Amino acid sequence: MARHKVARSVVVDAPATRIFDIIAAPARHSELDGSGTVRANLFGPERLERGSEFGMDMKMFGVGYRITNRVVEYEEDRLIAWRHFGPHRWRYELRELPEGGTRVTETFDYSRGLPAFYVLMGMPAGNGRSIELTLERLKAVAESAGD
Numbered sequence: 325m326a327r328h329k330v331a332r333s334v335v336v337d338a339p340a341t342r343i344f345d346i347i348a349a350p351a352r353h354s355e356l357d358g359s360g361t362v363r364a365n366l367f368g369p370e371r372l373e374r375g376s377e378f379g380m381d382m383k384m385f386g387v388g389y390r391i392t393n394r395v396v397e398y399e400e401d402r403l404i405a406w407r408h409f410g411p412h413r414w415r416y417e418l419r420e421l422p423e424g425g426t427r428v429t430e431t432f433d434y435s436r437g438l439p440a441f442y443v444l445m446g447m448p449a450g451n452g453r454s455i456e457l458t459l460e461r462l463k464a465v466a467e468s469a470g471d
Contacts, residue, residue, distance in 0.1 A: 328435035330451045333427055334459040338466040340418040340426045344401045345371070346466055347416050350378040356465065358457025359450075366390060372406075374398035411436035428462065430455045 336343055346352055350365040350372060361384045368378025376395045382388065397405035397415065405415035412434040419427045432451040 329431055329433045330455065331429055331431040332452065332455040332459055333429040334463050335421065335425045335427050336463045336466050337425045338470055340401045340420045342469060343418055343426055343428060343462065343466045344404070344416075346462065346469070347404060348372045350380070352465075353380065356458055356461045357454075358459075358461060359454035363388070372398075372404060378406075405433075428459060430459055 346356070348371050350368050351370070354362045354364055361382050363381040363383055366379035366381050369376050372378065372395050374395055374397070377392055379390060379392045382391055391408045393406040393408045395404060395406045396413065397403055401418065403415070403417050405413045407413045412432065413436075415429075415431040415433060417429045417431070419429075421427055432455065
C-alpha cells in the first residue's frame with residue numbers, strides 16, 4: 325500500500341454502474357458510513373460529478389459540525405474522490421471483474437498536507453476499520469438493490 329494512504333477492498337456481486345450510482349448520491353452517504361460521523365446530506369446535487377459541491381451534517385467526538393466537500397476526481401462508473409478544506413481525500417475505485425462482480429476499493433489518502441498529524445490522531449487505524457464497515461454496508465445495499 326502507498327505511504328500515507330489507507331485502503332480496503334471488497335468484491336460486490338453487482339455491476340459497477342449500480343454501485344457507482346449509490347456512491348455518487350450524497351443523500352445515501354449516511355446510510356453507507358461505517359465511521360458513524362456522517363449524519364445527513366444538507367445540500368448539493370442528487371448525483372455527484374466532477375466539481376460538484378455537497379454539504380454534510382457530521383458528528384465526531386460528540387461534537388456536531390457541517391462540512392462542504394468538492395468532487396476532485398471523477399470517471400463515470402469507475403472513480404470518484406472528494407475532499408473538503410483539508411487536503412486529504414476519500415476515493416472510491418471500481419473495477420468490474422471478468423468472473424463477475426466488481427472490486428470496490430475505498431481509500432483515505434492523507435499524503436497531502438501534514439501526514440504526521442493524521443498519524444498522531446490515530447486516524448489511519450481508525451479509518452481502516454471505518455472503511456471496512458462502509459464497504460460491508462455498500463456491498464449489502466448494492467447486492468440487495470438487484471433483487
